[in-house]
Amino acid sequence: MIQNVLIVGCGTMGSAIGVCAAAAGNKVVYYDNGSDFPQNIKNRTNGLLDELLSYDLIPASDLDAIKARLESCADLCAAVSHADLIIEAIYENLEAKQKLFTELDAFADPSIPILSNTSGLRITDISSQMRYPERALAAHFWLPAHLIPLVEIVIGDRSSPELAERIKEILMGWGKTPVIVKKDLPGQLANRILQAVIREAVNIVETGLASPEDVDKAIQIGMALRFPVWGPLEHVDAVGFDICKSVQDTVLPEISDRKQASPLFAEMMTAGHSGVKSGEGFYDWTTKDINTLVKRRNDFIVFALKQIKQSHLSADLELNKE
Numbered sequence: 270m271i272q273n274v275l276i277v278g279c280g281t282m283g284s285a286i287g288v289c290a291a292a293a294g295n296k297v298v299y300y301d302n303g304s305d306f307p308q309n310i311k312n313r314t315n316g317l318l319d320e321l322l323s324y325d326l327i328p329a330s331d332l333d334a335i336k337a338r339l340e341s342c343a344d345l346c347a348a349v350s351h352a353d354l355i356i357e358a359i360y361e362n363l364e365a366k367q368k369l370f371t372e373l374d375a376f377a378d379p380s381i382p383i384l385s386n387t388s389g390l391r392i393t394d395i396s397s398q399m400r401y402p403e404r405a406l407a408a409h410f411w412l413p414a415h416l417i418p419l420v421e422i423v424i425g426d427r428s429s430p431e432l433a434e435r436i437k438e439i440l441m442g443w444g445k446t447p448v449i450v451k452k453d454l455p456g457q458l459a460n461r462i463l464q465a466v467i468r469e470a471v472n473i474v475e476t477g478l479a480s481p482e483d484v485d486k487a488i489q490i491g492m493a494l495r496f497p498v499w500g501p502l503e504h505v506d507a508v509g510f511d512i513c514k515s516v517q518d519t520v521l522p523e524i525s526d527r528k529q530a531s532p533l534f535a536e537m538m539t540a541g542h543s544g545v546k547s548g549e550g551f552y553d554w555t556t557k558d559i560n561t562l563v564k565r566r567n568d569f570i571v572f573a574l575k576q577i578k579q580s581h582l583s584a585d586l587e588l589n590k591e
């Protein structure tokens with residue numbers, strides 16, 4: 270039984286994953302090698318818990334107990350010794366993750382699962398120097414990890430498929446909705462689909478077919494409204510293969526099949542534009558406020574999840590009812 274969870278790397282993702290584990294009743298130890306740790310993690314977890322409280326996703330009466338289950342440790346070896354489950358969420362860098370997994374493999378009993386939150390690297394590569402690679406899996410939580418139920422569990426070439434099923438059960442106990450990805454390929458599952466959407470969204474702007482505002486609007490107020498209750502493959506079945514085949518034969522030759530990132534990204538970066546970070550991207554971020562947008566996004570996620578949880582879809586999507 271999992272009771273003690275060690276989170277290694279306590280930035281945006283690690284902090285939120287730890288809060289999910291603690292809210293589900295686990296004791297959580299955070300470890301990070303950053304200079305402002307552990308004060309930084311305390312501020313982050315307090316902020317995340319305040320947000321969960323503001324959405325009524327945790328009862329106020331549980332707050333002190335959840336906080337009491339969150340600890341920090343500055344010694345990796347000591348932190349590992351009590352862990353039943355280790356989740357890594359350090360920078361997206363293969364060498365750094367390989368080095369860490371090799372260390373964790375040496376410190377932790379071979380029975381302890383070690384998961385990576387990598388967005389794009391192969392768990393097979395991350396675990397390549399481990400003595401016990403069967404205990405390594407990718408468990409890709411989606412941002413914002415304290416709100417989004419989806420976790421993609423990726424089985425590496427040497428991972429144990431049975432362990433993937435066990436981790437799925439554990440994460441369901443945390444209120445998550447895991448999917449199992451059976452092959453260890455770049456982009457896992459949902460990121461492959463997201464990148465296909467982004468490729469065509471950028472292509473539409475590049476070719477002058479529509480403005481960035483209208484591309485986003487078409488998705489936000491059109492197809493995205495269907496997705497929580499109407500997946501793309503349910504759509505295909507509903508429409509029928511004959512019609513889908515005919516539409517694909519007409520449309521696919523016209524849309525982007527680019528194998529590399531759009532040259533627009535390099536052009537924009539040369540001009541000093543990188544999106545929110547620089548103040549300019551597809552939108553002018555000196556007038557548009559990212560914090561307001563993040564708040565609206567989170568409000569909508571919580572609103573939609575509450576609706577779904579109250580409906581019959583909750584069982585179909587394996588969502589926990591509150």
Ligand SMILES: NC(=O)c1ccc[n+]([C@@H]2O[C@H](COP(=O)([O-])OP(=O)(O)OC[C@H]3O[C@@H](n4cnc5c(N)ncnc54)[C@H](O)[C@@H]3O)[C@@H](O)[C@H]2O)c1
Pocket residue numbers: 277278279280281282283300301302303304358359360361362365369386387388389409410411412
């Ligand atoms: N941010 C996202 O949208 C997102 C979504 C899903 C997955 N991910 C993945 O999650 C992982 C973490 O991303 P993030 O956005 O939380 O990063 P982040 O930069 O916010 O946090 C990374 C943390 O790891 C720490 N760190 C770096 N090397 C370390 C080491 N060797 N030992 C201990 N701590 C170390 C850093 O000090 C930092 O606090 C990455 O693999 C990323 O690809 C990110």
